[in-house]
Amino acid sequence: MASRLCKAAMLSRFNLVVIEVERLELLSTVSYREAKMRAKHYQEAKNLLKVHLLKQGYGSWSAKPPHSDNFNA
Numbered sequence: 001m002a003s004r005l006c007k008a009a010m011l012s013r014f015n016l017v018v019i020e021v022e023r024l025e026l027l028s029t030v031s032y033r034e035a036k037m038r039a040k041h042y043q044e045a046k047n048l049l050k051v052h053l054l055k056q057g058y059g060s061w062s063a064k065p066p067h068s069d070n071f072n073a
Contacts, residue, residue: 007032 029035050061
């Protein structure tokens with residue numbers, strides 16, 4: 001059994017929620033990264049956090065290599 005924090009498990013659970021809320025167009029994502037990029041509210045919240053961190057003097061958001069999220073569930 002995968003960890004609850006495992007990204008593959010999160011993508012799998014995301015797909016279950018997609019089915020439950022009948023947003024079947026979101027099932028066409030081919031990777032975890034694509035699913036995150038298509039999640040409008042997630043991206044908006046992440047951008048607000050990045051701006052807030054900079055304004056508060058905490059520095060910039062650390063970005064990881066994009067290939068680390070390029071996998072399928």
